[in-house]
Amino acid sequence: MKRLLLNLFTVLGFVGILSAQYTTPDTGMTYSLDDLVAASPATISVSGTTYTLVEDLTISATDTFLINSDATLEIGAGIRITIFGTFNVDASSVMFTAVDTNAPYDGFRFEEFSDINIQNATIEYGGGLRVLTETFTINNCLITNNVSGVSTGGVIGLSRGMPQITNNTITFNETTGIGSGATNQVSPYIFNNYFEGNNQANSNRPQINLGPSLTDQPTQIIQNTVKGDRNLTLVGGISVSDLLGSGGVNAIIDDNIITDNRYGMVIQSNNVTAFIRNNVIEDNDTQGAPFQGGSGISLVASVEGNNIIASGNEIRRNLWGITLQGESMINLGDNVDNVGQNVFSDNGNGGATYALFNNTDNPLTAMHNCWDENNVPNTLADAEAVISHQNDDNTLGLVTFDPVDCAFLGVDDLAFNGFSIYPNPTDGQLNFDNNTAFEHLNVYSIDGKLITEKTLQLGANALHLDLNSGIYMLEFNGESARVIKKLVIK
Template sequence: MKKFLLSLLANISVIAMLSAQGYTTPDTGVTYSLDDLVTLSPSTISVSGSTYTLVDELIISASDTLLIDSDLALEIGENLLITIFGNFTVNGENVVFTAIDPTMPYEGFRFEQLSDINIQNATIEYGGGLRVLTETFTINNCLVTNNVSGVSTGSVISLLRGRAQITNNTITFNDTAAISSGANSEVSAYIFNNYIEGNNKDNSNRPQINMGTTMEDEPLEIIQNTIIGDRTLDQVGGIAVSNFVDGFINVIIDDNVIKDNRYGLTVVGGNSFAYIRNNIIEDNDSQNSPNLGGSGISLNSSTSDMEVIASGNEIRRNLWGITVIGSASINLGDNDENIGENVFSENGNGGVIYALYNNTSNAISAMHNCWDEENTPNTLADAEAVIVHENDISSLGLVTFDPVNCGFLSVDEITQNTISIYPNPTSGQLTLSNNMSFNQMNVYSLDGKLIMQKALKIGENAMFLELNSGIYLLELNGENTKATKKLVIN
């Protein structure tokens, strides 16, 4: 009798497990819509008007595709997981993935290795995030907000491998970080033009973008993002790229705005190469503890094989401007290839201004920078007063900062603040207004290919650009000015 009862209980457990699996597509190479799934498994998913309700788990098999190409809402039950082994394409104009009850979040999305994922124009909210195990992943023009730790624990978009494309999204107010990769995952994602604010509401010691090692021959690119912290979350940084294992870092961090975090950005570990250019890094002091952080840029390596080239950055009102620790190294400007032109202003703590703290024995080249924006033009004495190096502590490396240069500031202000480009995105019609200094516009593809050139006049310029859908870079040139803007063609 006892054996019979045990056998009966085991069978009941198996039945319960099978019933909890929801619906799995047959793996026959078919493309399914949500309406198809309603027909095939009405106990898993139902529909009313344009609102679909998922009450059991859904698995898309390796040879199958789930296509969502019309505007709709998919409401998902508590703790439910959507798993994709095959293809998942979302390209409607307004698709919403949400919880049936926002107080009872679903588990999230798991995209298995070799799946093909393309998500456009969607809202993803009140779930457990996106666990991205595949090499082929695109998310563009989406709102990812108010998600919790679920299938994805490190961040709301958690990457394991490959060249993920994360572009033009708004990623805000999630319990976890915004974007991350594993410590040894070799992820070289393209993270472009995203608005990122107030993530890691759990206030753990993680930045909003938290990346590990990269491919050696393909750079991780973090370009033209806005990363705004919630100052009440005093453990949360802006950007970190770290090599804690025997890996490699190859990263480009350009044209970002990083404000109000615990720190701005950090690169950690040897065997690393980074470009850090034209970023605005301001007010990253939310923890207000200079012994624990607060740098605009922090570099830390226990080995001497770190190479960082930084130019054109504006670093203001952080607890430290730039800190260089251990055996790390940075080139802030030289007489050969790096123009310098970094701007420092009001970075400091304890009543002392710290633009650059070279806490290493390495010599640092730091020519052609503006060391005290509040006291322009700078003298060599102004620079010396805000740099900590060999002249202050004999065991530290010497910083070479002659010549100093604040003359480029007025050019930058004209470049960045006067010209307006609209509409953006556009179908091709474009207006440039308030042009005070540019006489030519070059249009480049993202891989650097020159597509076309246009002459510009002072004032307003209206034009039509015959371009395929995609993202382009507009290079605006004048006699003494230059600017780069992003343009999206629908």
């Protein structure tokens, strides 16, 4: 009998070790790392500015976990941090890492209604960030070398709302960089991040892999760099898709650099409103299999009616330039609202060049584009040679590409290479450096509506814009120069 009791105690003790954790008492308190050491020294210890977490930690709904001084938190294998309340990381430099980099911790789980703000942190060798809350900001962080743990769909796994993901470096994680579920309507603001080599598992997912958007708020993917690892043959650049008909896609994809992936960008949905503007999409051909991918931009739909406007994109050296499948549609330039000015060169496979492949029966407008950057000025015959449509197969839709236009490539680059605006973000005061070419300014909302126009003086160095908080596109025009800048008003 004593032996049985001893065995029972041994088993219970083992289970107790497996389930060891500390949960804050839910009394509206704010806890620093030192406070947690005092509250539960078995859970977390400290040596200098390095803290070690060896049990699961849960912050209750009315409590706050605040890190506002520089520190390193080493986390044991399989350990999870769960936040029901507030998590605020607001120091100059905070490191979250594993005790043993070969034994990752489980990661962070941010429950619905939690309030998350993470600034200036390094998050490495864990299981990612599972974001179940609508109130989530992560800024100026390094997120690297994480594995599939608490977050399986992406190192940052999103579920709802409008999370703010800005100015981060997200590299070499086992899973995709940012992901959301196939039925979760979420519209993140993804701005000025650097992605490289994510999805090291080489699964058939892109580095940014998003599902349906909120109905009334666009997904915004703006001014990011998405660079692939050319050894990963299945990893794409960006996908925004609604495969299950869970609300559709509402997206703004502007000013990104997308390079060295399996493909550049995919939008797949039967209900799309999207702007694709001023992206540089190059060398997305890592798989080398043209019937399985390799498009700069790929659009897929099974019904007509999608509203996608693309302008100012530079699409080079992909296996295909732009491909349309099923009943997808796109406006690449017209004489009304879309200036076109997309640039194509050297997109092809099998010895043929494919700037645009309209593999649908829908007519497309594609005016004012430069179809062969290496052969300027283009003729209509030059354009016809790189566009696949009704003239090649009478079952396909006709692409209207007249007039072609490469004149905008004749801008003197020196006129605006040194041109810059600052501060950005700003409260409205705007300063210029090296304005040697621009005499007119158009200010557009992020959805393309003209807000105001201003006359500029050559050499002028200051201007005040009376605008509401938000993101705007500034179009600077001169006699022989044009440039577009993005501006954030605080």
